[in-house]
Amino acid sequence: MGLSSTVEATRTAPSKLRKLFSTKKANFLNGIQSKENFKDYIRTPGSRDDLKDSKWSWSNEDLLPTPPEKRSWGYWNYFFLYFSWSMDNWTLGSTMIGIGLNWWQSILVIFGSQMISSIFQAINSRCGAVYHIGYPVVSRSVFGMYGAYYVVFARAVLAVVYYAIKLYVGSSFVVNMLRAVFGSHFTDIPNHIATSTGFTTQQMLAFFLYWLIHIPFTLLRPNQLSWVFTLKMCTIPPAYIGLFIFCMANTKGKMGNALPRSASVSSSEFSWFIMYAINAGIGNTANSITNQPDYARWSTDRWAVIIPQFIANPISVTISSTFGILATSAINNVWGLELWNQWDLLDEIMTRYWRPDVRFAVFLCAAAQALLVLGTNIAANMIPFGSDSSMLLPRYINITRGQFLGLCLAWAVNPWKILYSATTFTNFLGGYGLFMAAVVGPTCVDYYLLTKGNVFIPELYNGSKSNPYYHYTKGWNINAYVAYIAGISFPFAGFIGTLGAKGVSEVATNMGHIGWLLSYFVSAFVYYVMCMIFPTPVQRVVKERGLGWESLSKQEPEFIEGLPEENESGLEKGEGMVRTQPVESSSELEESKEIK
Template sequence: MTSANDAASAFEILVHKPTRENDDYLLSKRHGEGVTVVDSSGDEEAEEPPKSLWQRFVKAVKPEAQSPYDEPPKNWREKTVRFLEVTQHQRASNRRAEGIVESFLFNDDLAPVEASRRVWDWKQYVFLWVSESFNVNTWQISATGLQLGLNWWQTWICIWVGYMAVASFVAINSRIGNFYHIAFPISSRISFGIYFSLWIVLNRVVMGCVWYSVQTYIGSQTVQLMLKAIFGNNLEERIPNTMDTQNITTFGFMCFMIFWAAQLPALWFPPHTLKYLFTVKSIITPFAAFGFLIWTLKKSHGKLALGSLNDVHPHGSELGWNFVISIMSALDNLSTLILNAPDYSRFAKTRYSSIYSQLVILPVMYAIISIIGIIVTSAAYTMYGINYWSPLDVLGRFLDHSTAGNRGGVFMIAFCFGIAQLGSNIASNSISAGTDMTALLPKFINIRRGGYICAAISLAICPWNLMASSSKFTTALSAYAVFLSSISGVVCADYYVVRKGLISLQHCYSNAPGTLYMYGSRFGTNWRAVAAYVLGIVPNFPGFLGSLDVKGVPSGAMHVYHLNYLVGFLVSFLLYSIFCYFSPVNGMPEGVGFFDFSRWFERWVEVDDFATRRKQFEIDGVDPDNNEYTDELSSASVDNFRNDGKV
């Protein structure tokens, strides 16, 4: 303590009764010392929760009553800012609107999820992956092996291996969100540092916007089929084409905009309510998928092309590398969902709600939908002699015979696939991108606004060029997996090897000098993580250039690139572990050997009063979450924090 007055002030804070008068007095007493505190008491203490659907809607859209802490705007500029800024319910200061830095550190959307919003049990995660797997994109990825000359059973083995690997990575990345109830932007702060995590989050935002655009384009193809089923198969020719590209017509662009607009209402709903969307989609889409399978088999009279569907028949090392490419396509396909698994696992109701359920259901569901896609593609090959990589192409061929039954069947299946695409796009991309955007500029962006920004950006991506062929699409997937895999490797090494599950939540939301995740620098950057991340990209980079048709890339580099996700993950994982062994970071468990994994410090935390505890932490520097774990924390980091003037 620097003075008797500081000691008295801290004592009053710890023992005062939680009344509004005491809070105002203590806040004003500390205000002169530049300490920013959290006012979590709010102004809704006497407000009854909405009972009806209409009351919920009114509460969502009406402006909130002015808080006693609010100051009236002084001019038009302040009025504009007041209109645009996001109102925080867990107030982080004694003023109406926090600054950009303070809102970045702590805001409603990135705060640990309290018990009332942790409503996902194991069934919701099952519904999530049933919903996620039954979409057109899964069929297309499943067809990768068939496009490479593998037969049906070779392709299906690759799918099982690939998605079992995906399930393992998803379960590994889910634990930190499951136990500590934090989103991916916060978990990335722990390993990369408070401020460098912005770059990591930006990577995920970009990929989320790209994927949102791609899935919207796939969804638009279902709209094309529905309109053709109603108005005739020649509708595309009847609408004049004014587009200056070979990859999309005016009719196709119109359908793209229709599906894009149809998704906008769904972006309004908060993430924890999406369990109902998953449930509905999980009921509808499997019926459509199996109905499509039965219909295709009936049309082909049960005849399947069980061999290779290409003129090229690979053998030897070429066959082996085609196996690898097919397996890696599963990891490349879900590399974004692997990385931001905490965005969903933070809503877990129990300790293991998101762990074992995802580990089991994910490979099973993707294997089921993939074998349906393989059989449909094989049956269509016997009918049309073309190796279709998209089920929508096969469905479109059914309209060649424009009978009432064909038109009705195509419309219903296309409608169900459209719902599948909408659900997958909202769950996998808009919410992920929106959550990550709240870490970039939370003063003006929340999850809902981030979802709409993602939708707006998707218009400029021109996904029809990415989806022009199977090879172009898989090349784009592989390219970005190079960057995401090395990020995931660092995050996993930090959590499982370096910290052994020991996380200090209060430090995740503070930029005070000496806090654990500022890493002893005002730049808030962990150089070990940055170095491991960059070096993890290096082995894949020559092959990445080769995939872009750059001449002179050796075949060995291309083979490394074919293993892109595994190479990037393992290199970054090992390098970060080595760096931390020779240069330990603060926050590692005290008295535990680096290679001693007999003690595990992960624990389930309750965070319902997290904002109040953050207030205490910001004032006196004592982390209430870790009072009973002081022997397990780095004593050096605690001393540094206190010596920097917080206490």
């Protein structure tokens, strides 16, 4: 998709959305007319019983490979996604400085870590871009039909917690907007919430409003959301540049002693600082690395997801974090404050310059920031949780229902409480990425080194014992789980140390500081060794048939009914192929009218 078509799609999005919501409303009203209609309505299109005596389904339309007509994300779409998403890193510099680096070391490490992160993202996106399947289905190919449930559930838990936290962060900008518009009429609202909650009545109102804004987006699939990131791309760079210029002009660029300097440490300790900082930079994008198949499956081209993010991600993260370091250092020096978060900075600007023009500028900047966080929340948390939910209960939950479920669960997470007082839990979330790194490691090794990029797609929807490739040992790939346990065991002691455990050695602490990298490479290495000793069924088939690199991807996906039969390529008819259209259901009317 070219730039002009991308912009045009953004212009026409509102009218298409109105049609979509009208269709959804009509289907809902039809579904509540009778008991039979309701049964048809709640059952997801594309779900089916894989065995006649089974009450479980292994597929629905969101688990099946993305059909060609919905592969609408081109190079520009992915560039806008990664560039606008990565701009949400104003405070990353403070993380690096807290580790012990000075300002220029922080900038260099951030750029280097994001280049490394882009490599991991590119590697993990390939399977999704080639076979157009998401993270849950890719996990089945490596961890087994039943073994995948754990790794999918683990990601879902992380996604819903971060979903709630990002909602709270975004609502902080809504507080700025409400204060800018209503002034004391908003700030003087009596607070009826206990201080120990870490929440005020004003913040509760802002959180609720921001929560409401998310509802329409939960009703859309990823292929219908590309316009959001185009809109972000048009709004957030001017907002960031404007805020940066204000900070530098207001302070005349006087950094003073506020510009961070590196700590005085030995060369050995400094080396660990650098490794710690690189790991922190990669960990900052750990969600994106894990979630790559969920984005790549919508691509029009196998390279459309890789090339743009190699350009957008490192540049965008480095620019936004550099702005954060320089702007807040100057403000803190001249104003004598400790401000790192943008919403605190915007609030202080209004306090010092309570004028209509300043309030209007703050409103626009806060609105752009709220949109930035919304888009990040959609890509990093809403879509992954919806995707995971569609696998955990495929007959009744598709990706849109899962996204709405995640939005509802945000209230149960109590993100304000987590950020206010739950330091241990916050540290736990910060280190949770090592558990996902141990999933990504075996996944990449399996695809690139062991199976030569060959995936037997139909068998990823066959949960019976007759599955010749992915049933493994009663549905669990023991090799993958041995590698997973090995991957998390090395940095685990250091991870426990961050939660307040006593008696953790310096060596263990340092291993914990490079937790994501260590977990990834250890799990990848162990999985490779295990599969050399105990080959998987797919490994054996690839070797026996002499399949080349991604041989199974060269056939256009379609589902061949009936018994398998041999074709000219030596593959059984249907191998590497799956029907991409959902089975007939009363909900097909809705799907046929969705935004392409």
